[in-house]
Amino acid sequence: MSWGETPTGHVEIVTDPLNTRSVAAAGTDDRSMSADSDIGHVHLEVSSVETARTFYADVLGLRVRAMYDGAVFPAAGDYHHHIRANVWQRRSKPHAGQGLACFELRLPDEATLGATRERLR
Template sequence: MDKSSLPSESDIGRVALTVAESSPVVDFYRDVVGLTVLDSGRDRTVLGVGDRELLVLIHRPDAPARGPAGTGLYHIAFRVPSRSALGDALRRIESVWTLSGASDHGVSEALYLSDPAGNGVEIYRDRPKESWTETPSEHVEMGTEPLDMQSVSAVGTGEQSMPAGSDIGHVHLEVSSVAAARSFYADALGLRVRATYDGAVFLAAGDYHHHIGANVWQGRSEPHHGQGLAWFEVRLPDRTSLDAVRERLRRSDYAVSETDTGIAVRDGDDIELRLRT
């Protein structure tokens, strides 16, 4: 393994959101997205698929709203393992919620919506890697074409929950600077740049299309604060990988703190990233 890069087995772990009012948000992720409530208390609710935790909702009634200039979350992207599972998600959305967009990206087919607190959500399924196209510079080609909604809905089976094998495929951030995001997530953290577009960069461990996206499309300029994204995780395959990342971040002058499960660091917009095995 290249010691300057994250191992290809790395992926996204849990995502935590700070919400002022938890009940409607919990209902949304259970009934619309299709997650299962795994643990619930006064201050937080944990949801996931099977016994795997994916989403942590932190209840803070006094948390200030995210301002229009505040950086943070663009969307959480829940990945389902099949087109029929995507069809089921589309049917749930159309029956009880409002779809805000749907796209065929070539590498994937995706549905877009927002939760009751205004956090962006994507539900998508990947096409087989053999069908992806790479450029000579080892970037992956991703387009944006209209999704064939009728054919996606037609393969749904009526399932009300996300199936086993579903996870969080990527997290897309709104940042103040693409160059600064690239410096942190590629140069310091060790992700590979997989695609660049006007005002955006997409990065991944290994040859995935992206585990993290970062854009400046809304011109946000203030550090992350208040409601919305609290933190998100990248999972590493072993302790050796975690130690290598810790050392690389410290050499790049990022303050690294220890957690119960690994380490935590903040990017240039004060967005908290946690890393664990």
């Protein structure tokens, strides 16, 4: 599922399958993604939408941009979402060899970092 803004400013959601073979192939030739590239957002499968909402909104300080049945969409600022956390597959345990090992959230300044540190305490 991905979001895209139409020329009229409306956000549309579409579901397109990921071609994993082409993604894997991109890492082996000159079309590889640069090490300093940024990814705009990630989609996470979680076991609890409410726990994800609490962590990303209340602890990290992201703004909940939308909530749908089984999903929460937090973002920094006014972007439509930087993270989608959902329970749509109804899984509660990680699958061996699958998934995202980590991702990095960049904060805009030291004041935001300090406020986030305080909430984490």
